[in-house]
Amino acid sequence: MLFSRVKKSRDEMFDREYEFNKIASAITDGVPLIVVTGIRRVGKTTLVKVLLNEINTPGVYIDTRKLWSIHANISPKVIKKEIVKSLDARKSYAPVMRLLRSLKSVAIAGSGVEFKDEKTDLIDVLDDIENNGERTVIVFDEAQYLRYSNYDYTALFASINDNYENITLILTGSEIQILEEFLGFNDKHSPLYKREHEIVHLDRFSKDESTMYLKEGFKEVGLSVGDREIENAVEVLDGIVGWLREYGWLRYRGRTHSEAIDEVFQKAKSDIIDELSKHSPRYLTIMMAISEGYHSWSAIKAYVERSEGKIIDKKTLYTALRNLIKYGYIEKHDDEYYIIDPVIERALRHTR
Numbered sequence: 001m002l003f004s005r006v007k008k009s010r011d012e013m014f015d016r017e018y019e020f021n022k023i024a025s026a027i028t029d030g031v032p033l034i035v036v037t038g039i040r041r042v043g044k045t046t047l048v049k050v051l052l053n054e055i056n057t058p059g060v061y062i063d064t065r066k067l068w069s070i071h072a073n074i075s076p077k078v079i080k081k082e083i084v085k086s087l088d089a090r091k092s093y094a095p096v097m098r099l100l101r102s103l104k105s106v107a108i109a110g111s112g113v114e115f116k117d118e119k120t121d122l123i124d125v126l127d128d129i130e131n132n133g134e135r136t137v138i139v140f141d142e143a144q145y146l147r148y149s150n151y152d153y154t155a156l157f158a159s160i161n162d163n164y165e166n167i168t169l170i171l172t173g174s175e176i177q178i179l180e181e182f183l184g185f186n187d188k189h190s191p192l193y194k195r196e197h198e199i200v201h202l203d204r205f206s207k208d209e210s211t212m213y214l215k216e217g218f219k220e221v222g223l224s225v226g227d228r229e230i231e232n233a234v235e236v237l238d239g240i241v242g243w244l245r246e247y248g249w250l251r252y253r254g255r256t257h258s259e260a261i262d263e264v265f266q267k268a269k270s271d272i273i274d275e276l277s278k279h280s281p282r283y284l285t286i287m288m289a290i291s292e293g294y295h296s297w298s299a300i301k302a303y304v305e306r307s308e309g310k311i312i313d314k315k316t317l318y319t320a321l322r323n324l325i326k327y328g329y330i331e332k333h334d335d336e337y338y339i340i341d342p343v344i345e346r347a348l349r350h351t352r
Contacts, residue, residue: 002217003248013050014213014241016043024038024045024055026198027137031160031194034146036172037179038202039328039340041242044172047202048139052090054196058099059137068145076122076151083125088113095134097102100138102132130164143171147182154183158191177326204239213241217248227255236261238342243268246343261310268347272329279327282308282320287329292349295336 010020019036026034038044052059055247059208062082067074072093084106088190089115090096100106105120105128107111124216129136140146146153160167184190185197211234218225236278243264250260276283282304289303301317321337324330330337 003245003252005319007046016047022200031198033197034170035199037176040174041240042202043241045141054093056310058134060097061139064145065142069267074149080122080125082114103128111185130166137168139170141172144173144175144179144182155191161195175328206325210239221252243343265347268343272344290337290339291345344350
């Protein structure tokens, strides 16, 4: 179902044929490292999960952001366990079971997959996968969260790149600048400097693609929705498939057009407040300033100072704006700042 939150097959995923085939081709060609980028809610997670289910290759999925929220410091021990946990969860897929049966470090027990020896470390598991002789894909979703670990994962990725013939890593990231800095392909001090990799970028849908997505989704569930409402939804949600899906799902669940749009805005507001609270309350104030039309540095500074009731120094504001750009929330054009996601912009504009 196009409007379902979890998608397992290509039939449930709209378009993305080009990106799917580009990644699948890179895996077949033995590219050791694939980086999938795109703004939040543009469909990166759906794409890589569906890909793992569709290709005839064993695959591991690791939700790095979730691990960071639980452990903060993501250790190799955590990753080791997560690899086996993912293989266990996906063992109904023939390629995964094929891999599990060949691994010497794990046993398939009645309670699931477990290590034969608890002293087995991450390198042991990777070596075991490599020696299986069949290409295996390991996905690190939102991989930029690995940068907060005490362990240098870029050195591990460089080692896999150089020494493992049968492992392909896929790293996704919404915080594109953060991910690029973390990987350091162009940084001569980075272990991954000039290492072979493929970049696949997901853009938001065009207006025509967004319209077709909604029309096909409504047809699939037998719901008649007028063209004017679809046109308005496409205009407001601006090609971001996560919000288009949310709108379609709410309409399917009985909401009117205006109710569905309002609920999407409410969810966007809740999400951005929750996300920014993990960084700094000032980030939310800056985002609200921009959403209300204060785009220049001086206007944003004046807005923040009015909101906080105190003077802030230039360096502090520059740092906050730079971080919001790195985190993928805003962008800078001609010395003015804009929110990337128009749904979040509209949601924040109506917060007060």
